Each structure stands twice: as C-alpha cells, then as structure tokens.
Amino acid sequence: MDLGLSGKAALVTGASKGIGAAVAIALAREGADVLAVARSSANLEAPGPANSAVRAGRIFSFQADLTEAAAFDAVHGEMLRLFGRIDILSNNAGSTKPGDFLALSDEAWEQGFALKFHSARRLARTCGPTLRAAKGCIVNTIGIMSRTAVIDYAMGGAVNTSLYHLTKALADLGVREGVRVNAVNPGRIATDRREQSLAKIIDARGISRADAEKELLDSCGIARFGTTEEVASAVCFLASERAGFINGAILDVDGGQTRGL
Ligand SMILES: NC(=O)c1ccc[n+]([C@@H]2O[C@H](COP(=O)([O-])OP(=O)(O)OC[C@H]3O[C@@H](n4cnc5c(N)ncnc54)[C@H](OP(=O)(O)O)[C@@H]3O)[C@@H](O)[C@H]2O)c1
Structure with a gap:
C-alpha cells in the first residue's frame, strides 16, 4: 500500500534510539525526508525504500535538548532551512521513570513534564503555522498508562494523560486549521x-x-x-494520506493489554 508519504518533510523527536529511531527510519523508508532530533546524534542508517514505487527519504540528525526553551525555534528553523516545510511532527522524546510515589522528588516531576509534555506542547505551538501551511499532521507517542492509573507509575501516567488531553484538544483546533492530530499508545515494547x-x-x-x-x-x-517497528508502522499510517479522515484518535499498540473500553 502506498502511504503517500514520499517527499513529505517529517520532524521526529526522541529519534536517537527506541521508538523515535524506528519512526524516523520507517518514515524515510516510505519516502519522507526526516529531521531526527535528540540530545545525541541519531546516526541512523538511511533505509532502503519500502517498495519500488517510492524513493527512500533522507535522514538528517539535529542535536537539541528539548527541555530548553531555545531548542524549539532552533529545531523549527532547521526544518525550514532543510525542507522549507513541515508535513509531519512525530513527538517521541520522553523517558518518565516509574518509582515509589512517596520518594519521587519535585525535580523528577518537573523533568517528567518538561521533556514529554512540554516539548510536545511547545513544538505544536512553534511549528503550528508551518504545519497549517502544509496541511500537515501531528502524531504523538504517548503510552497506555495514559488510560490506566497505578501508583508506581503515577508520574508517567500523569504526564501521559496530559499529553492525551492535549492531543484531543489540538485535534479540535486542527479541525479549523486543517492539521490532523493523533497519537499512539505503546504498551510493552x-x-x-x-x-x-x-x-x-x-x-x-x-x-x-x-x-x-x-x-x-x-x-x-x-x-x-511489541517491537519498535510495530509502533512506527502505526505512526506512519496515522501520518499518511490513508488516515486522512482520522483526527483525534489515540491508537493502542499494546498487543491487547488495555482491556478497558
Ligand atoms: N518503550 C516502551 O515500552 C514505551 C511504552 C509506552 C510509552 N512509551 C513512550 O514512548 C516514547 C519513546 O520511548 P522509548 O522507550 O523509545 O524511549 P528511549 O529509548 O528512552 O528514547 C528516548 C528518546 O528521547 C531522547 N531524549 C531524552 N531526553 C531528551 C532531551 N532532554 N531532549 C531531547 N531528546 C531527549 C533520547 O535521546 P538522547 O538521550 O540522545 O537525548 C531518545 O532518543 C516515550 O515518550 C515513552 O514514554 C514507551
């Protein structure tokens, strides 16, 4: 199936490893040009094309600390310099740890929100007009603990639920602006x-x-x-023309772990 991603410009955060790296590679395999953002250099191998109908996209690496306010204009500027547009914003930066609620410091909570929630929020704002001009889309990587609350993952859960809410709220704005906003909820990857x-x-x-x-x-x-490639496939689909009428969806990629409706 041609996802129609060839020639699209994608900004992928958390792309030096794990799910973000798999998303960067999968988008490039489908023909998108990718800016892979993390504090360390992504060093991702350019993939072969998904099929003979598409050329593989290019992957550029950009180092930025997404807990720092100056990073957002820098990342946005690099997308404009390289590609002149943004069609896809895939937010994967995040590393909220589990832990004993009574032992978690205020600093840990602030860091948890700063990286995963505020980086996605700030990128949505900074890149908003550019995404609107391209009629682009956002795909947030959240996590199934956005829907399930357990005390040893209270911090990660709270961060995830906030990003879940923001995803739905941005999808509402996107109806007016022509920018689709969706998310994946990985389980055990x-x-x-x-x-x-x-x-x-x-x-x-x-x-x-x-x-x-x-x-x-x-x-x-x-x-x-699950594998990182399975999460990346879901992100590619949500970012693709094939998902053109999907907006505000949170897709669990969890092998059936989430039992709730
Ligand atoms: N893995 C799972 O099973 C799972 C399940 C549910 C949800 N998730 C969510 O999926 C997302 C990705 O998870 P993952 O397991 O792939 O994470 P990971 O392997 O820990 O990778 C995190 C990525 O974020 C980047 N990063 C960390 N701090 C950063 C900072 N200050 N500025 C910029 N980039 C930063 C890291 O690169 P640098 O260190 O080089 O900066 C890395 O590329 C996270 O939001 C996570 O909560 C994962």
Missing part, C-alpha cells in the same frame, strides 16, 4: 525500558531471564512484547 523492567525482576527474585520475561508478560496479560 522491546526497548531499553523493557530491559530495565526485566533487570528489576531478575534482581528482586533471582530468576532466569526467560522466567522474568514470562512473569512480565503474564502480569501485563499479553502473549509477547
């Missing part, structure tokens, strides 16, 4: 975060990695972990 969860179980229980994996999967009620 095979990233560094999964490794940290497994290491905790192995440390605490002294069990094998295979047993720890089974325990984690059972506790989530899923058959396997």
Whole structure:
C-alpha cells in the first residue's frame, strides 16, 4: 500500500534510539525526508525504500535538548532551512521513570513534564503555522498508562494523560486549521525500558531471564512484547494520506493489554 508519504518533510523527536529511531527510519523508508532530533546524534542508517514505487527519504540528525526553551525555534528553523516545510511532527522524546510515589522528588516531576509534555506542547505551538501551511499532521507517542492509573507509575501516567488531553484538544483546533492530530499508545515494547523492567525482576527474585520475561508478560496479560517497528508502522499510517479522515484518535499498540473500553 502506498502511504503517500514520499517527499513529505517529517520532524521526529526522541529519534536517537527506541521508538523515535524506528519512526524516523520507517518514515524515510516510505519516502519522507526526516529531521531526527535528540540530545545525541541519531546516526541512523538511511533505509532502503519500502517498495519500488517510492524513493527512500533522507535522514538528517539535529542535536537539541528539548527541555530548553531555545531548542524549539532552533529545531523549527532547521526544518525550514532543510525542507522549507513541515508535513509531519512525530513527538517521541520522553523517558518518565516509574518509582515509589512517596520518594519521587519535585525535580523528577518537573523533568517528567518538561521533556514529554512540554516539548510536545511547545513544538505544536512553534511549528503550528508551518504545519497549517502544509496541511500537515501531528502524531504523538504517548503510552497506555495514559488510560490506566497505578501508583508506581503515577508520574508517567500523569504526564501521559496530559499529553492525551492535549492531543484531543489540538485535534479540535486542527479541525479549523486543517492539521490532523493523533497519537499512539505503546504498551510493552522491546526497548531499553523493557530491559530495565526485566533487570528489576531478575534482581528482586533471582530468576532466569526467560522466567522474568514470562512473569512480565503474564502480569501485563499479553502473549509477547511489541517491537519498535510495530509502533512506527502505526505512526506512519496515522501520518499518511490513508488516515486522512482520522483526527483525534489515540491508537493502542499494546498487543491487547488495555482491556478497558
Ligand atoms: N518503550 C516502551 O515500552 C514505551 C511504552 C509506552 C510509552 N512509551 C513512550 O514512548 C516514547 C519513546 O520511548 P522509548 O522507550 O523509545 O524511549 P528511549 O529509548 O528512552 O528514547 C528516548 C528518546 O528521547 C531522547 N531524549 C531524552 N531526553 C531528551 C532531551 N532532554 N531532549 C531531547 N531528546 C531527549 C533520547 O535521546 P538522547 O538521550 O540522545 O537525548 C531518545 O532518543 C516515550 O515518550 C515513552 O514514554 C514507551
């Protein structure tokens, strides 16, 4: 299926590793030109094209700390310098950690909101007019804990729910402005975060990695972990012409972990 992403200009944050890196590669494979943003250099290999009908896009790396106010004009300026437009904004920067609520510092809460929520909010504002001019779209990577509250992930959950709300609110603005705004909610994905969860179980229980994996999967009620490529595919679809009438949708990519309606 041709997603119609060839020649689009995409700004992808959190793109040095994990889900953001997979999104950058997947968009480029579909023919989009990508600015991959993170504090470290993304160093992503340019992919081959998805099929013979499209040329692979280019991936440029841009270093920016998205908790700093000066970063947003810099990132926006680089998109205009390289591509002269923004068709897709994919927000993936975020690394809110779980933790004992009573032990979490104010600074940890401020950092959690600063990176994931405020970077997405600030980019939406800074890039808004440019996205509007291109009739572009935003796809936010949130997380299933935006819908489910547990005390050991209260901070990540609060950040996620805020971004969930902002996604829906921006979709409302987008109706007037011609900018679609959607999100994906990843569940348990095979990233560094999964490794940290497994290491905790192995440390605490002294069990094998295979047993720890089974325990984690059972506790989530899923058959396997997802891959970053599976999340990226969902982002590509939501960013594509094929999703032209989808606005304000939050798509769970969680292997069925979320049971609620
Ligand atoms: N992995 C999962 O299972 C999962 C599940 C649900 C939701 N999510 C959400 O999906 C998103 C991506 O998760 P992930 O697991 O792929 O994360 P990750 O592997 O930790 O990657 C985070 C990305 O954000 C960048 N970043 C961190 N601090 C930054 C800063 N101050 N300024 C700019 N960039 C910064 C990192 O690059 P640098 O360190 O180089 O800056 C990296 O590229 C996050 O919002 C996460 O909450 C993930």
